[in-house]
Amino acid sequence: MATLERARAKAAPPHPRGDGSRRPFWTARRRDQLAGYLFIAPQLLGSVLFVLIPLALVFWYSFHEWNVLAGSFRGVGADNYRALADDPKLPGVLRATAFFSVGLVVLNLGLALALAVLLNQKLRGSIVFRTLFFSPVVVSLVAWTIVWGFLLQKNGGINAGLDLVGVDGPNWLRGETSSMISVIVVQVFKNVGLNMVLFLAALQGVPRELYEAATVDGAGPWRRFLRITVPLISPTILLTSIITVVGSLQVFAQIAVLTQGGPGNSTTVLVYYLYQQAFEFHHFGYGATLSVLLFLIVLVLTVVQWQMRKKWVFHES
């Protein structure tokens, strides 16, 4: 075989390219590189056009006074940031944002974990329960909010139910604290199913033998939960808490439909305030300044949580 081939090579005419040093430009390797760039092109261009450029513009706009109705656009240096520091409404807005986020994250993660633990027991029909707890996730957000708004009316379903057991319910959406609690609760029931499912998947990955060994060693259920379950599912706790914290800062539709930021400004969270300033009062420059603030808050919270993983997330690899 080998001799045959050598003979053929000898017989073949000299290579047309002569020197033989130039290989074809489109090698398999180059073609693969090109494919890589083409595959990511839409996502990359989209990220630049619809994420990075707008983010840069937000910073740029925040140094301008821009009233869309009056058609005025002029550089004002750091005036918007001074206005931000002096804004009498801002402390209330930040307090409402913190109240909402803390309430939502604590209730959501706590309830999600509790439901996941309950559903992780050997129980017939737990898939039916799982489906029902998850079902609000697929109900349109505004539809869900509307029916809760209806239930929370002074003469609505919740107070009617309370009345039947002899309790006089408040006008939920008209009290400063009760309206905020209402918005939080409506949102928790809407989306807790997502975190519940993530926790459930994590719980099913905890080896049963660990519990059995701990039981033999005399650990009670609470101790087993704190010493085995929590450390082993801590990566999921981290992930869900990042998703939930960032999600809590994005709440808008529920506020717009249920309370319009009221009563007073008690439920005016940052995104809702941003919307009002930019799209109701047409202060685009100040709206952009509030966007910068929102961005910084999200960034700081995410970085802090990511750093915390080193401390308490088990088996970080």
Place this chain on the structure above:
Amino acid sequence: MSHKLPRRVRLVLYGVLLVLLVPFVFPTWWMVTSSLKPASEIFAFPPSLWPENPGFGAYERVFDLQPFAQQYWNSMYIAVVVTIGTLAVSSMAGYAFARIRFRGQNALFLVVLTGLLIPSEVTIVPLFQMFNDWGMTDTHWPLVLVPVLGAPSVLATFIMRQFFITLPAELEEAARMDGLGRFAIYWRIALPLARPALAAVGIFTFLHSWNLYLEPIVYLSTPEKFTLPQALTQFTDAYGGPMWDVQLAAASLTALPVLAVFVFAQRQFVEGLAHTGLK
């Protein structure tokens, strides 16, 4: 553990679960039954769990007061286009980041990932201005282009990448021996294997688009162009108060089809989410 829970513990567990279910299930029940009640019964005391004189009057008014069929179509086609577009964009980008080696790959991946850190609310002001400059306000373009190419699809790309990274390399090598190019490997080998991940991403992309509220009310001003979430809040009386029966009828029409699909495909919804790199 093969042994079952004691009977008493089981009964207590069922009791607790049933009580906890009330706030998850009752609102949907109340939405549908109340939408069938005449206006006189809707705030009746004691409340009726089952409508005494059911009727579809509120449903007729839904279509009289708003171009609701058009709005339904808008939401539906936007969500379908966004879902297909996102699946195409994110599966290609996710595949390339996971399986193709090219120069600058890691840096470009980081550029794309910044989208995860930037909620779309942060960029709504400049995005509005951009689409305004392009003459695209009061059109559906922003509701399609931003989700398919911008921040929302970045999460999809990330999930797809996490999935494709787990595929065994031998599959691709075998395909190369057979002379398949990159696109053919992606299309004929990788994508069919990624069906669970695609299902999960598709479902959540659809729901995200279906639920969008801030963007439609910022971009759209003509009722014929409204999407469903925006349309639901338009059923108000002369004083701006909600017409509850009509709102609840419209809300039921919005929620029930998706709920029905969910009941049939709950396994894909729930388990797809749990096992798609989000762990």
